[in-house]
Amino acid sequence: FGSDDGHVYCVSLSDGHRHWKQPAAPKLRWIAGNQRLISAWPVRTGILVESGIAYCCAGVFPTQGVHQVALRVRDGHRLATNRITVSAQGYLARRSGRLFVTTGRDPAGSFVAELKRRGKGVGRELSRLPDEYRYAFVGAGDLRIGGADGHVAAFDRRSGKKVWSADVRGRAWSLAIAGGFVLASTDDGQVSAFGPTPAPSPPTHDSRPDIRNSPPSKWFAALLKHLAHGKGYGIVLGSRDALPGIELARHTSMRVHVVLNATSPIEPARTAIWQSGLAGRVTAIRSPPKGVPPYTEGLFNVAVLSGPTPKRIEQATRLVRPWGGLIVDMASGSILARRGPLEGAGHWSHMYADAANTVCSNDRYVSGPLDLQWFGPPGPRQMIDRHHRTVAPLFVAGRLFVPGDDRVIAVDGYNGTVLWNNKVPGSRRIGAFRDCSYLAATEDSVYVAAGGQCLRFDGDSGHTLTRFSVPPAADGKARDWGYLAVVGDILVGSAVSPGASRREHSREAIQEGTYYDRRPLVGSEYLFAFDRRTGRHLWSYHTGGGLLPNPAIAITGGAVSLIESDNRETVKSATGRATPKDLFSKGARLVSLDLKTGSVRFSRPHDFSAIQHSVYLAAAGGRLVVVGSRNDGDNPKTSRVWYDIQVFDDTEGDRQWAASQKQSTKIGGSHGEQDHHPVIIGSTLYCEPFAWNLNTGKRAANFGWKNQHRRGCGTLTASASTVFFRDGTASMFDLKSNTYSKVTAT
Structure with missing residues (x-):
């Protein structure tokens, strides 16, 4: 049998005596996997024995290496090994001289699918089988037995009707059928046997004595x-x-x-x-x-x-x-x-890395090929569906803050331990790139906006430390908390119309807000700032014009920079949203506020009227970068997406240079073609798929990006040396060597 320690064991069937132990993993390296310490190459397949040879696979992440191994049953001697490109999990089979490798399991889902194929009606109870009985699912004769959290159940193979159910302690991860009995093993350490007839008094054996609460040494x-x-x-x-x-x-x-x-x-x-x-x-x-x-x-x-x-x-x-x-x-x-921080390590404190929206962590510690550190919870079950394009997770001071569905989960970034999991009703946001994030993190806390409040949670414990409320509007009506950033000891927020941030979780919400052309952007009516520790209100800035588009607010160098629409009608919008045409066709201003006082540093009119889809503002190196997207026509076959770049001085707001770039993508795209956010690494501005000198506007001739159109809806992210993105799966581009590789193939 195989083990998560990366070895294959052969033991005596009669007394359990070990005959041999042989590593199937290529080398010894232990990581955290699903909250246990295991080999980086666990043996997650069964052992197939044929003609005196035992076959198995070690590893589940192809980019880290999945190895097929053949061992001699007699003594465990390694006969052969080779690397394969699939995630090997489950039973192996050999047919006509070929070895078949399973790549995961959803047996309960397969059972329901088989019932549907045979024309059986599948009601709500049966449709929930794959979710409820996701831990184990086996079959014998006309029964299918599933393992769930706290119970085991048997179903008729033909009708799907539940035949019997029995309670167990813990999650039934492993099931076996032998001698007319069903054996169930749970993650709580309990092994139960269920038979055809009830026992008058089932024997119970518990090897675990009570753990006394003895005083610590x-x-x-x-x-x-x-x-x-x-x-x-x-x-x-x-x-x-x-x-x-x-x-x-x-x-x-x-x-x-x-x-x-x-x-x-x-x-x-x-x-x-x-x-x-x-x-x-x-x-x-x-x-x-x-x-x-x-x-x-x-x-x-x-x-x-x-x-x-x-x-x-x-x-x-x-x-x-x-x-x-x-x-x-x-x-x-x-x-x-x-142990202190890693020298050269970066952080990701806001949705786009920092309050300046550079989308670059500036991490210099890691480069080149990546090794797996850990895998496991929290997993996808409490997450927002990816097609809704919610906010990014954050990483500061070794903690990872994961946005869930109306919840925030804190995870140890180095071993995957879930530190806390807090429900935050009303925090969910979708289409965040047409809005802004509701999360910001510091070395000691994470800030979460929900409804008209912002909560400050302790980073280690998740305890609520402070509650901030949106300062009153001039009309006395309630507002929701929109924009959120933390710089030093100053918390910056904005007020939006109630319901302006998209929160629905549905196909209709995806169609309306997260893809396609000319969709409305969420805008703020006014900005404000608090002392993040004491909760003291520092200042408010009320626009004299129209909405402030939330994707176009950036903070750096002691200044809050933003774009302000001159169209006052946008503030009256019942939804709190406006299209770029409504925002910019009547004029707009580039505004800079003093971070500490909220006083206006400059307010300069600029033309952003060509923007049709998305607009972003980023800041770095004394420059303010505005990027917007548009179509060059209305023909769905021949027209293409363009991105316009304008770069301004951050002290006076003067425009330094401008450029436009034609994409290879057609208009009307449904995979984020019109929504790419710029990335700033040092003095280079990356606007996919091109690179520009931030100071001069000269386009880089030696940028080796080859993907004119990749398979992925997300935007680029970066460290000091590498660009990351989705291209089918998570991928990376090394800026020093101009090489492309996969982070993971699963």
């Missing part, structure tokens, strides 16, 4: 004062037994690996873990010859050292996460080191 009590939270992963290095790991797991929710010193026996440690009731959360391994197992860098939240030698501290520093990973002396509980 001296070293852990000292550590507790420094823990931001008790979640994530811990490692104990150099211990003689498993007790420190048991202690760490008992008083936190961490998963803990105990690396025993080379002379300590392993079996007593594993027995102690089993008796503690923490098997599955605490794992004991013996120290390898080189000292530390091959964990990926920055994986652990805490490293506890027994005998903290300089070498061991150096090893632990690599293993704990940046931005706060702790190294602790087990003898005293004192903090030996707290």
Whole structure:
């Protein structure tokens, strides 16, 4: 059988004695996968045995490598290996000399599809089968048995009618049928057997004793004062037994690996873990010859050292996460080191990277081919459907803030641990590129706009720290919170008409607001600012003209820059939205406000009347960049999309240069062809698929971008060295080598 540790095991059928253990993974490297420490190349296929040869596959991410392996059953000797390009998950089959590899599983969905093909009526209950019984689904004879959260059920193969159901403890991830019994194994550690006749008193065996709430030891009590939270992963290095790991797991929710010193026996440690009731959360391994197992860098939240030698501290520093990973002396509980930020690492604090909308993290730490760090929750189930084009996730100080469906989820960016999951009713936004984000993050907090308020959550705990409300409008009527940015200690927001931000989750909402030409943009009636810590109102700016299009607000260099429509009728819009034609056909102004006081630095009229679809404002290097899109005609076969670029000085608002670029895409596109946001990296402006010198307006001749039209609706994002985008799947373009590659093929 295969294991998530990347090995294949062969054991005796009669007594479980291990005959051999053979790595199927190409090398040893441990990462976090679905909240457990596993090989970067887990064996997620079954083992197919034929003619004395065992076949399997290791790895689930093709860009990281998926390897097909053949082993001799007699002794585990590796006979052959080769790399394949699919995500290998599920049972293998061999037919006519060919090996068939499954690439995932949705057996309950297949069952429902088969019923439909046979003309069976599928009501609401059956249509929910793929979602409810998503953990396991097997068959025997005329029954199909599904595993769900808290129960197992059997269905008639022909009609889909439920035959029986039984409760289990946890999620039934694994099902097997043998000797007339259904065996179910759950993630809570319970194994249940269900048979054809009821047992008068089913025997129950529980190997887990109660975990007593014993007081923490001296070293852990000292550590507790420094823990931001008790979640994530811990490692104990150099211990003689498993007790420190048991202690760490008992008083936190961490998963803990105990690396025993080379002379300590392993079996007593594993027995102690089993008796503690923490098997599955605490794992004991013996120290390898080189000292530390091959964990990926920055994986652990805490490293506890027994005998903290300089070498061991150096090893632990690599293993704990940046931005706060702790190294602790087990003898005293004192903090030996707290790992700081990575040198050259970037951040993504706003929808377009920063409040200036550069769409560039300025990360210089990572470049070239990427290795998988972790995978797992939160997953897609609490997300907004991607076709609704919601706001971007954020990353600051090692935390990832994920926008869900009327919720925000905080995740440890280095190991995938879900820190908290807060419902925020009224926060959902779709078509965000024609509006703005409702999220902004700092090193200690995340700010979330919903309805007429903005909530400040603590980054570690998710606790609400402050509530801000939209300052009153002149007419005394309520307004919703629109724009949101945090720069230094200043929180900047805007007031929009109630319901102006698109929030519906439907096909009709997609058609109206997230694709196609000449769609209305969400606009603000006035801007305001607060002290982000105290909640003190600093200033408000009420437009004397029309709406302020939300995609065209940027902050940099102590100034808030925006475009203000001269068409006062747009403010009267019942929807709080206006098309670019309505916004700009009667004139518009480029406005700059002092960030601290809200006073007007300049207000200059400029012509943006050619813009038909999207408009964006970005700022960098003393320049303000306005990019808008339009069609060069109305013929759907011959007309093309154009992007107009205007670059202004950010001190006076004078135009420095302008250019127009013809795209290769036809008008009326339904994949975001008219909605590409510009990217600024240093002194280069990237307006897909071209690059321009930000200061001179000269087009770069050596930009090696070959994708005149890629397969992806999203816009470009960037680090200091690489551009990222969707092209079927997540892809990247290295700016130094002018090379294109896939981030992932799944």
